[in-house]
Amino acid sequence: MRRFNSFKILLIIVWVIIASSFRVNAAAVLSIKGIVVDVETNLPVSEANLTLIDYKRSAVSNKNGEFVISDVGMGEYVLKVTHVGYKENTLNISVSGQEGKSLVVYLIPKIIEISPVVVTDFHTHTKFDDLSELSNVLKGKELQKELGITLAATLKNETGLAIRSMGPAPARPVIRGLGGDRVLISEDGEKTTDLSSTSPDHAVTIEPFSAERIEVMRGPKVLLYTPTTIGGVVNVIRHEIPQEYHNSMSGSIGAYGETANMGYLGSLVAEAPIDKFMLKVDASKRLTKNLDTPAGRLNNSSSENLSYSGGVSYFPSFGMVGASYKLFDLEYGVPGGFVGAHPFGVDIQMIRRQLNVETRINIRSQLFDDAEVSLYRSYYRHKEFEYGGLIGSEYELENYFGKIHLNHKKIGLFDRGVWGASFEHRRYNIGGYVFSPPAKSINFSVFDFETFTSGKFSLEMGGRYSFDKIVPDYEKPNAKIGYIRERTFHTYSLSLSLLYEWTKIVYVGANISKSSRVPTIEELYSEGPHLAAYSYEVGNPDLNAEGGFGSEIFIFHKFENLYYNFNFFANTLSNYIIPRNSGEYNFQTLLPIYKTTGTDALFYGAEGQIDWGFYKKFSLGFSISYTVGEFSRSGKPLPQIPPLKGLIELKYSDDTFSAGVNSEFAGKQSRVDEFETPTSGYAIINAFTQYSFQTAKLIHVLSLNVDNIFNREYRNHLSRVKSILPEAGINLRLTYKMFFDFQLPQ
Amino acid sequence: MKNLTIFSFRLIVLILLFVLLSGSSCEDDPISSPTEHFEAVGIIIYSSGVKVFDYFGPDYDPTASAIDDTIKIQTGLTPRWEAKFYDENRIEIESPVDPDNSFGAQIDNANLLNIQWNAGEEGSFSFYLNGLMPGSTKIKFQILHGDHPDFETLPVVVTIN
Numbered sequence: 001m002r003r004f005n006s007f008k009i010l011l012i013i014v015w016v017i018i019a020s021s022f023r024v025n026a027a028a029v030l031s032i033k034g035i036v037v038d039v040e041t042n043l044p045v046s047e048a049n050l051t052l053i054d055y056k057r058s059a060v061s062n063k064n065g066e067f068v069i070s071d072v073g074m075g076e077y078v079l080k081v082t083h084v085g086y087k088e089n090t091l092n093i094s095v096s097g098q099e100g101k102s103l104v105v106y107l108i109p110k111i112i113e114i115s116p117v118v119v120t121d122f123h124t125h126t127k128f129d130d131l132s133e134l135s136n137v138l139k140g141k142e143l144q145k146e147l148g149i150t151l152a153a154t155l156k157n158e159t160g161l162a163i164r165s166m167g168p169a170p171a172r173p174v175i176r177g178l179g180g181d182r183v184l185i186s187e188d189g190e191k192t193t194d195l196s197s198t199s200p201d202h203a204v205t206i207e208p209f210s211a212e213r214i215e216v217m218r219g220p221k222v223l224l225y226t227p228t229t230i231g232g233v234v235n236v237i238r239h240e241i242p243q244e245y246h247n248s249m250s251g252s253i254g255a256y257g258e259t260a261n262m263g264y265l266g267s268l269v270a271e272a273p274i275d276k277f278m279l280k281v282d283a284s285k286r287l288t289k290n291l292d293t294p295a296g297r298l299n300n301s302s303s304e305n306l307s308y309s310g311g312v313s314y315f316p317s318f319g320m321v322g323a324s325y326k327l328f329d330l331e332y333g334v335p336g337g338f339v340g341a342h343p344f345g346v347d348i349q350m351i352r353r354q355l356n357v358e359t360r361i362n363i364r365s366q367l368f369d370d371a372e373v374s375l376y377r378s379y380y381r382h383k384e385f386e387y388g389g390l391i392g393s394e395y396e397l398e399n400y401f402g403k404i405h406l407n408h409k410k411i412g413l414f415d416r417g418v419w420g421a422s423f424e425h426r427r428y429n430i431g432g433y434v435f436s437p438p439a440k441s442i443n444f445s446v447f448d449f450e451t452f453t454s455g456k457f458s459l460e461m462g463g464r465y466s467f468d469k470i471v472p473d474y475e476k477p478n479a480k481i482g483y484i485r486e487r488t489f490h491t492y493s494l495s496l497s498l499l500y501e502w503t504k505i506v507y508v509g510a511n512i513s514k515s516s517r518v519p520t521i522e523e524l525y526s527e528g529p530h531l532a533a534y535s536y537e538v539g540n541p542d543l544n545a546e547g548g549f550g551s552e553i554f555i556f557h558k559f560e561n562l563y564y565n566f567n568f569f570a571n572t573l574s575n576y577i578i579p580r581n582s583g584e585y586n587f588q589t590l591l592p593i594y595k596t597t598g599t600d601a602l603f604y605g606a607e608g609q610i611d612w613g614f615y616k617k618f619s620l621g622f623s624i625s626y627t628v629g630e631f632s633r634s635g636k637p638l639p640q641i642p643p644l645k646g647l648i649e650l651k652y653s654d655d656t657f658s659a660g661v662n663s664e665f666a667g668k669q670s671r672v673d674e675f676e677t678p679t680s681g682y683a684i685i686n687a688f689t690q691y692s693f694q695t696a697k698l699i700h701v702l703s704l705n706v707d708n709i710f711n712r713e714y715r716n717h718l719s720r721v722k723s724i725l726p727e728a729g730i731n732l733r734l735t736y737k738m739f740f741d742f743q744l745p746q
Numbered sequence: 747m748k749n750l751t752i753f754s755f756r757l758i759v760l761i762l763l764f765v766l767l768s769g770s771s772c773e774d775d776p777i778s779s780p781t782e783h784f785e786a787v788g789i790i791i792y793s794s795g796v797k798v799f800d801y802f803g804p805d806y807d808p809t810a811s812a813i814d815d816t817i818k819i820q821t822g823l824t825p826r827w828e829a830k831f832y833d834e835n836r837i838e839i840e841s842p843v844d845p846d847n848s849f850g851a852q853i854d855n856a857n858l859l860n861i862q863w864n865a866g867e868e869g870s871f872s873f874y875l876n877g878l879m880p881g882s883t884k885i886k887f888q889i890l891h892g893d894h895p896d897f898e899t900l901p902v903v904v905t906i907n
Contacts, residue, residue, distance in 0.1 A: 381775070381777075390846065390891075391778055394777050394778055396777045429777050430777075431777040431778040431779055432778055433783060433891065435783075528783075529783075585803075585808035587787040587803025587804055587808065587834075588783075588784070588785060588786060588787055588803070588896060588897045589895060589896070589897070589898070590803075590808050590895075590898060590900070
């Protein structure tokens with residue numbers, strides 16, 4: 001996903017000249033002063049935004065290019081400088097008690113390269129972050145190029161990821177063969193409240209179009225969010241609560257269309273200051289019709305989505321406080337027509353409303369940088385309708401979640417780290433043609449994440465302890481599935497990553513982790529048919545927590561025109577919880593019975609990614625991933641394991657224009673579980689082009705993709721509807737985004 | 747202190763605004779209670795107390811395209827047939843009384859066969875098969891819950907003489 005050239009350009013951005021002093025006031029509170037200058041003309045640049053990244057203090061340069069960021073303490077800072085007409089810059093600065101110094105920040109006009117405007121303000125800190133930024137982050141133009149109807153479709157070509165689906169709308173990413181809630185999906189670091197992890201017919205409640213960046217997290221850092229270190233976190237960053245104050249109205253207007261489902265989307269994101277507040281709105285509307293495949297139209301696969309949010313933040317002297325409100329409303333069809341399915345499919349309506357409150361308190365003590373506190377309340381409702389319009393099944397979730405992160409400075413060996421705690425209360429209610437009892441669950445977790453660098457070694461480590469309690473509304477000692485009763489779990493997870501700088505351009509590393517996961521309410525208590533999943537689900541109230549031990553080694557290289565990384569991993573899981581086709585049928589409904597069982601499992605495999613700028617502006621990209629999943633005792637294949645898959649891409653790219661062709665390919669998956677059907681391999685050809693241009697203060701980015709040019713019939717092994725129809729046929733995707741940034745009067 | 751007061755005031759306004767927005771959500775849409783379902787696994791069809799067809803799900807391969815047992819009728823209406831159901835222990839159970847449940851049949855070739863009820867009894871468990879012309883087709887007996895079967899048989903061959 002990352003191209004080395006872009007990284008290099010970011011690294012060489014602007015030149016800083018130090019002169020003069022910091023003024024020290026009587027209370028030893030300092031300020032950062034300076035001037036912003038155009039590197040080509042040496043003229044001052046007004047309306048540039050300057051932000052201290054970790055501290056969220058900011059200023060805007062005046063008509064003489066001068067700026068002052070007041071009320072800062074002594075220490076090391078990362079200063080980000082942005083301007084609509086110039087390339088973004090970040091630089092490390094040191095603030096001491098000396099007077100008479102000021103900064104001169106040179107900016108390169110954006111006409112040289114537009115891309116920095118469409119990347120976000122993330123700043124990497126460690127070598128691990130650099131590595132992650134190179135291989136596990138989708139942002140800017142690359143994100144726009146990959147945008148699809150769902151988050152999973154957007155990520156489908158990421159190394160190590162596959163898509164589990166049941167029609168176009170209900171799709172969820174799978175990492176290294178692990179799906180469900182082993183892959184945590186979050187927005188702005190907050191876990192999304194939906195049921196997408198529990199069943200393949202349930203969609204993820206995230207619209208990817210307006211995301212600023214999407215990052216796939218692995219390693220110790222995931223312990224800040226989840227105890228499941230084997231798997232990962234897919235975090236969608238959109239900053240619904242504005243994180244910085246700036247004196248400009250900025251945002252984007254976007255549109256999207258594709259032919260395979262005649263779908264289209266309109267989107268608006270805008271952010272502006274009002275008085276001392278920063279406001280942000282984000283809205284999008286998407287409509288798609290039934291999907292056309294080379295073998296015919298996939299009936300009942302249309303969808304309609306409305307998503308909007310409003311956020312506000314305020315920046316008092318102690319830091320930031322903000323809140324946001326979000327609504328996500330989705331209606332979609334789950335196709336029917338295969339064995340056990342409804343002849344005409346099922347329609348699903350889901351809605352998520354969420355209220356977030358967040359504050360950041362700058363502590364500035366010797367021990368701590370700041371504290372981040374966030375709270376949210378989320379309400380999720382989901383209805384599954386039979387063809388005649390009757391509600392077949394219905395789900396309701398109400399979630400209260402809170403967490404605190406204390407970001408600390410150097411302590412002993414550790415350079416930086418986070419101490420934290422979180423609390424979650426979830427109410428789960430079920431209605432209609434479903435037989436699981438309503439239940440409540442409580443989670444309390446404490447966690448720690450630390451980084452350490454010494455010479456050529458970098459280390460990240462984390463730990464997390466969790467207490468979980470799951471309480472059904474009523475006990476059922478004689479249920480067919482067992483004794484339905486309250487369950488409590490005490491689990492812990494650990495992870496450690498080590499990176500060694502072999503040479504200045506080659507790094508090798510390793511990760512070991514101990515993972516844990518508590519069974520979900522559905523896994524414990526389900527009993528009965530699941531309308532849209534076309535299965536008769538049988539839970540197991542006696543399940544224990546899932547545990548695992550993960551190990552990984554990796555190597556990565558980055559130098560000028562060549563970037564590569566290779567990973568090899570092996571994960572063993574004890575009591576791996578899966579709903580498994582039992583081969584039995586429920587004779588009332590003739591639905592196959594899926595029994596939830598815990599079993600020992602082994603996952604191992606490899607991933608590789610290469611980007612090679614082989615000639616001037618031409619580059620060759622290649623990625624491949626392969627996972628083997630098997631039952632530890634028998635060595636037989638686990639169900640729903642993705643086949644070998646990859647991408648090869650030839651690309652021309654300059655500052656404003658790129659074009660290329662690529663081939664997505666997958667091998668045959670014949671290692672299948674009992675009662676699971678194999679899937680043939682495939683290779684499809686895609687083409688893409690992207691053009692960026694600037695008019696006045698507007699930046700335009702236009703992307704055109706042609707997927708599956710030869711209308712090849714192919715099937716996704718992880719698709720539950722693969723038996724009736726293949727994946728999409730030839731598809732033209734057109735994406736347009738216009739970015740604006742209007743400076744406002746002071 | 748003055749700044750703090752102003753800030754606190756704004757913060758309160760802010761929080762109230764969002765609480766109000768949050769309160770406008772659709773939690774006033776109560777969730778429907780879980781529906782009872784009819785737990786039959788077998789069906790017996792009687793004609794004037796005489797068994798004409800017997801089906802017990804576990805006796806058959808659920809993935810089979812049809813079962814071997816054949817129902818043989820003449821063209822025209824059969825006598826009034828009545829369906830009764832039994833559970834996994836082959837014990838007869840009461841027919842469902844939920845108005846969302848109805849009795850029905852899926853017939854492969856509607857030109858050969860249809861199902862009829864007395865007027866006003868549509869969907870009841872007493873019905874007629876109507877052979878329209880000689881031939882052979884398949885029928886699935888169902889207890890429908892909306893459009894979804896709480897119970898259904900595998901396809902059964904019906905021969906019309």
